[in-house]
Amino acid sequence: MRDPEKPQSVKAFAPATVANVGCGFDVLGFALHKLGDFVTATMMDTPGVRISRITGDGGMLPLDAEKNTAGLSVLKLLNELGMNDIGIDLVIEKKMPLGSGLGSSAASSVAAAYAVNKLLEEPFSLPELLPFTVEGEMAASGTPHADNAAAALFGGFILVKTHLPPDVISLPTPPDLFCTIIHPKIEIQTRHSRQILKKDVALEKAVSQWANVGSLVAALFKEDYDLIGRSLHDEIIEPVRSVLIPGFDRMKLAAEEAGALGCSISGSGPSLFALSRGKETARKAASAMGSELQKLGLEYNDLISSVNTQGATTVEEKASS
């Protein structure tokens, strides 16, 4: 029996995200505006989780809920509640590119869990939702990673201390920080991008890296833009992964010459992100980076965005018909 007072359908949005943020491989992330995924969750009479439609994926994503990050996160959530006999229909609208290094699978996973949690009148708090989204996202990357999912769920900058169970710390966002995204139209598989990493790193480089993570965290608290720039260095992951991205070195240099605080790979690529103080500098960086790709004859999309501090959100709630 349905309660006519309860919502029968909820539509949620979860944003695209930048993971790693230069120095913070596997531990840092932040959320963007404009790009992201919408998921509409609707009560249905037939038990089970059904994905009735996915748009914007070019037919790439599975409709089988057991194989889809959004479906999996909802199944995990319902399982925790012991509500496996409930029926939920999901419609996924992808408004961001797949395989771009911008947390596409996390956006779907988070939007789905967020929508269903609202639909069920919030049995879980926001932090309690995170484990389901991380488990859902495991389907895409093979290993549990909470950096994209936590940034998409909570918004702002996040630091992931442990991935599963997730221990996530929210960090402050300096108000004048803007992000430039350049997405070259090539595809990199996350799995491959992880396989090429070396298993060991030189202690000396690891020390530099944790100094930079520490100083980036401090810089966010202090709103010290110059220190953000001095901290955005990655001598461990970027040198290995950047060879998969044509024109990377030139784009990075162009961003810095245009006045950006720093530039690196977004997640496992191929997108690049640059952080700038002020929107105008972020625009200049986009133009400078883009022109390097144009010289190589490569197509790309760009985006200028402040840091999205809201995270996942409800878009509209339809009353039951």
Add this chain to the structure above:
Amino acid sequence: MRDPEKPQSVKAFAPATVANVGCGFDVLGFALHKLGDFVTATMMDTPGVRISRITGDGGMLPLDAEKNTAGLSVLKLLNELGMNDIGIDLVIEKKMPLGSGLGSSAASSVAAAYAVNKLLEEPFSLPELLPFTVEGEMAASGTPHADNAAAALFGGFILVKTHLPPDVISLPTPPDLFCTIIHPKIEIQTRHSRQILKKDVALEKAVSQWANVGSLVAALFKEDYDLIGRSLHDEIIEPVRSVLIPGFDRMKLAAEEAGALGCSISGSGPSLFALSRGKETARKAASAMGSELQKLGLEYNDLISSVNTQGATTVEEKASS
């Protein structure tokens, strides 16, 4: 010709310090109260830097200014000023144990540079003094490390982004944080303690380490004592170095069972530090850790101290006679 208005003698104090702070090998440090070194710098007519007396070192430290960390930092300072024809006498009073892992050489180096800078009516700002103290301290460790020196100079918690030239970030100190120091009466040479470290570390462990550095920095800003405790883990350095310290594992466990937030090696040891919320818990940790050493029949000294946020300071200034 001496100016009778100028001070002819300055006595300065620089505190003992805890470097590494668990997760932050080579990048984190904080200062203590009570322990430290006094250096009295006095103008003399003969050109050159002379160390006329050292007390509290058991005759271990060289009086030759060129071979002494305090003498070296003063020589570097005078050289930068082009004042190599000036004459300065140094008296060093060590009020802390040598080779204890509490930044003994940094305390001497910082106190000397601080005293001479005051004597010369502050040609250098505090941050400008740091490079001289780091270069002076190189004589002890063989490699430039700014973690102890920066904590001794500035006080509070510091993060060292780069050592030489030093790029140091001051971090906030939660007001209710207390430190327990246990100094077992055994000696470890810093050089040896560094040699036993592996040159490479597993990427997975390095990631955990930079997550912990990031979360410890965030915890200091947020005054989140529980998060400080969750961040004080070191899977890279502590497992290697702790084997040089008899009873380490038992002392660490005893500290945690006594309610301390966390416990690890201070610097390169053999001293241990524990951080606690509140003085009473810090006392209990000292007692619990100490009793483990007593069971082993080992002598030790202990100290309970809040974090010293003042750093180097002038103790008294004598007018010229």
